[in-house]
Amino acid sequence: MFTKRALLSVLVVPAVLGSAAFAQAGRDYISAAGSSTVYPFATTVAEQFGKAGKFKTPKIESVGTGGGFKLFCNGVGAQYTDISTASRAIKASERDSCAKAGVKDIVEVKIGYDGITVANSKKAPLFKLTRKELYLALAKQVPDPDNTQNLIANPYKTWNQINKALPAYKIEVLGPPPTSGTRDAFVELVMQAGCNNFAWIKALKDVDEARFNKVCNSIREDGGYVEAGENDNLIVQKLQSNSNALGIFGYSFLEENISQIQGSTIDGVAPTFENIATSTYPVSRPLYFYVKSAHVGVIPGIQEFVNEFVSDRSMGAEGYLVNKGLVPLSKDELAKVRKTVAVLKK
Numbered sequence: 245m246f247t248k249r250a251l252l253s254v255l256v257v258p259a260v261l262g263s264a265a266f267a268q269a270g271r272d273y274i275s276a277a278g279s280s281t282v283y284p285f286a287t288t289v290a291e292q293f294g295k296a297g298k299f300k301t302p303k304i305e306s307v308g309t310g311g312g313f314k315l316f317c318n319g320v321g322a323q324y325t326d327i328s329t330a331s332r333a334i335k336a337s338e339r340d341s342c343a344k345a346g347v348k349d350i351v352e353v354k355i356g357y358d359g360i361t362v363a364n365s366k367k368a369p370l371f372k373l374t375r376k377e378l379y380l381a382l383a384k385q386v387p388d389p390d391n392t393q394n395l396i397a398n399p400y401k402t403w404n405q406i407n408k409a410l411p412a413y414k415i416e417v418l419g420p421p422p423t424s425g426t427r428d429a430f431v432e433l434v435m436q437a438g439c440n441n442f443a444w445i446k447a448l449k450d451v452d453e454a455r456f457n458k459v460c461n462s463i464r465e466d467g468g469y470v471e472a473g474e475n476d477n478l479i480v481q482k483l484q485s486n487s488n489a490l491g492i493f494g495y496s497f498l499e500e501n502i503s504q505i506q507g508s509t510i511d512g513v514a515p516t517f518e519n520i521a522t523s524t525y526p527v528s529r530p531l532y533f534y535v536k537s538a539h540v541g542v543i544p545g546i547q548e549f550v551n552e553f554v555s556d557r558s559m560g561a562e563g564y565l566v567n568k569g570l571v572p573l574s575k576d577e578l579a580k581v582r583k584t585v586a587v588l589k590k
Contacts, residue, residue, distance in 0.1 A: 379438025
């Protein structure tokens, strides 16, 4: 842990002695950590940035959105990350944690959109699911079929027990852990939406929000849902070897592996680039990264790296991130983002 005097010396060194001396006293490369969904986009930009030769290639880690914010909010100084990548917006509680540790000037950068897909092997039938069916398949407790005003431990073992039109496969869904922004977004966009199909549960939100959240946000722990870590590529590999399983991950991983896996329709809408871009696909969400303003001009290359990230050749309609599966911002949104990041050091 740095003392106050040592931390100040780290922050002053590069301005006085240059990046070579700073490499000895602190760090001469950008450090970013967070979302597994944003990871392939951030690493692609990092590779392009490093190839230019002016700065070292940034170090990008996939630890989940929640894990990324935890690292980011630990403090200011070379031992802490500069950028947090995220598949959801930062929570008020996370901003509070940052502020308590002295991380007060944070710049939010929206980079585009993504869809959360529920995919399976092309060796198996395409699933046509609703958010209500996904809630019933994955919730820890569900309404009793014989008395829907009561909740019971999830009794469903196969998909056709929920809907006879679905395959008679065992319910086995590989998905992200609680630290993942994809998990948070899935709970909000799928599980809570599925809950709202039951009028008495929907009404809970206004009278007992804590109970509503417990009922709608709790994922079953009996094997129907399998936490597969932050490595979405590993989920894709498991789907290829287990054609009965489904996996939850971002659209970019579906696109990269489209010859092997297929995305289920959700409420009758397929997870396509066009449907996500127009928000027609019901499980779409924005993607972000967050910059620690205090590190700009201290850790070499942060402003330049962000400039590359939001450039036309990266995030533009025909940029290299679009080829990786990123659904781009509109022209107006992109212009607003560029204005926000034009000068990161306030």
